[in-house]
Amino acid sequence: MEKNHPVSELMAETIQKIKEAVDANTVVGVPITAGEVTLIPVSKISLGFGTAGSEIGGKAPKTMGENPFGGGGGAGLKVIPVCFLVITGSMVKVLPVDAAPETSLDRIVDLIPDAINRIAGMVEEKKAKKQEKAQEE
Numbered sequence: 856m857e858k859n860h861p862v863s864e865l866m867a868e869t870i871q872k873i874k875e876a877v878d879a880n881t882v883v884g885v886p887i888t889a890g891e892v893t894l895i896p897v898s899k900i901s902l903g904f905g906t907a908g909s910e911i912g913g914k915a916p917k918t919m920g921e922n923p924f925g926g927g928g929g930a931g932l933k934v935i936p937v938c939f940l941v942i943t944g945s946m947v948k949v950l951p952v953d954a955a956p957e958t959s960l961d962r963i964v965d966l967i968p969d970a971i972n973r974i975a976g977m978v979e980e981k982k983a984k985k986q987e988k989a990q991e992e
Contacts, residue, residue, distance in 0.1 A: 861908055861924040861926060862906065862907075862908040862926055865906050865908060865926055865927070865928045866906045866928065868928070869904055869906055869928040869929070869930055870904075872930065873902065873904060873930055873932070876932055877900060877902065877932065881898060881900060881934060882897070882898055882899075882900060883895065883896075883897055883898075884896035884897070884898065891943060891944065892941065892942070892943050893941075893942040893943075894939045894940070894941055894942075895939065895940040895942070896936065896938075896939055897936075897937045897938050897939070897940065898934050898935060898936050898937055899934075899935045899937050900932065900933070900934055900935075901932070901933040901935070902930070902931070902932050902933075903930065903931050904928070904929065904930035904931070905928065905929060905930075906926070906927070906928035906929075907926055907927065907928070908924060908925065908926025908927070909924070909925055909926065910922035910923065910924055911923045911924070911925055936952045937951070937952060937953070938950055938951045938952055938953075939952065946972070948968065948969075948972070949968070951965070
């Protein structure tokens with residue numbers, strides 16, 4: 856059986872710890888239900904890790920794997936909330952978590968989906984009223 860080098864073991868341990876910290880529920884969270892509304896949190900993950908090591912041979916180096924080993928590893932993980940998916944009945948809205956818009960144009964772009972939803976609601980109400988009038992006559 857081949858002996859693993861300490862650097863390989865160090866990397867394997869670092870990767871295992873990262874796998875424990877990050878899973879699919881970290882990016883798309885567990886749905887939260889309150890009455891008829893369901894919220895699904897969505898996040899962005901940034902990750903970096905590094906591992907390094909060296910055998911210290913001294914004056915009389917031995918064969919690979921028999922010299923003293925020095926090494927280390929580390930990782931950084933950043934989870935940033937992006938938005939919530941808000942599900943009400945058959946309608947889905949995106950509720951951003953980011954900072955306030957920087958310009959007026961950004962604010963207008965943010966308002967477009969809500970304006971479309973309101974217009975669609977008004978059209979549906981008018982259709983329903985026309986159908987009610989037609990049924991009454």
